[in-house]
């Protein structure tokens with residue numbers, strides 16, 4: 001089967017680009033002496049995780065237990081969950097920890113004590129990291145040493161928990177205004193973790209791991225001293241937001257949505273068969289965010305219907321989504337007619353992956369094979 005024969009809309013993964021993205025970060029982290037532990041929230045596919053592990057990743061991250069269960073079922077043996085799990089899910093965590101090496105984060109003392117009780121009663125010890133808020137103001141304890149050090153010291157003393165380090169996610173990078181901003185965020189994140197590590201060491205608490213991770217800051221974080229692990233997720237596919245933040249180019253974006261023109265009601269308007277149920281309603285982010293719901297690429301098969309040219313077409317703006325329709329504003333001479341195919345680089349590829357059971361892996365000859373997204377929809 002080739003791209004042009006697929007039912008649309010379809011989520012396509014370019015094999016060459018995904019391999020190149022995996023190799024680039026694997027090389028950059030290896031050269032910096034950092035262990036790479038990709039966050040699988042972007043692809044939710046054990047197939048893709050295995051490529052990352054084959055390229056040198058030490059393990060993976062999952063956002064949720066149900067994702068982790070899918071990856072453990074697929075035989076992946078080292079799974080970190082950088083999510084504030086509550087002991088309400090203790091039975092599942094214990095079951096997972098009995099069959100794979102699992103670690104997770106804590107950022108609340110009552111919760112940490114709850115886990116300590118559950119794990120001690122089960123006669124088990126599980127690795128944990130303390131989550132530090134480095135400026136995103138989502139999860140994590142505040143980094144001020146006068147409060148953070150007592151917290152970390154208290155966690156270090158809890159039976160059933162083996163405190164292995166600190167973990168952060170500079171999600172504020174998605175709101176950076178410039179390259180300089182991103183560089184500063186990466187520097188400050190690493191400096192914050194190092195300072196806490198030193199302050200805890202002075203109290204006799206060793207924190208061997210300093211784990212950071214976010215695709216926009218990755219290119220600056222890899223050269224920061226002290227970090228031991230990097231947990232990028234989106235780097236595997238990239239998307240229009242990452243292009244807007246300088247983390248890659250449109251030619252690096254491995255995930256695109258194949259859509260067909262289904263209506264051309266006016267010279268300045270065409271309608272595609274991919275709406276918010278495929279592309280999500282996420283807006284663009286970046287230093288100067290683009291308008292609309294993605295970049296439209298022209299899709300031109302050659303005389304044999306095989307070779308596919310992909311060019312960003314600035315005359316096409318994906319300005320409105322309904323559930324099953326994308327309304328594209330056309331400026332200039334539009335040559336699109338019903339039946340034509342286009343590809344869309346979405347604003348946020350992680351959400352798109354989660355909306356389909358299966359993507360299509362496209363090889364350099366434009367042949368496609370099914371790529372199951374086994375952990376799609378795993379949110380518990």
Ligand SMILES: Cc1ncc(COP(=O)(O)O)c(C=O)c1O
Pocket residue numbers: 039042082083168169213214215216231232233234235
């Ligand atoms: C805790 C945590 N770590 C790592 C990541 C990976 O970030 P990115 O997809 O920007 O690489 C995320 C993404 O949401 C995250 O929440």
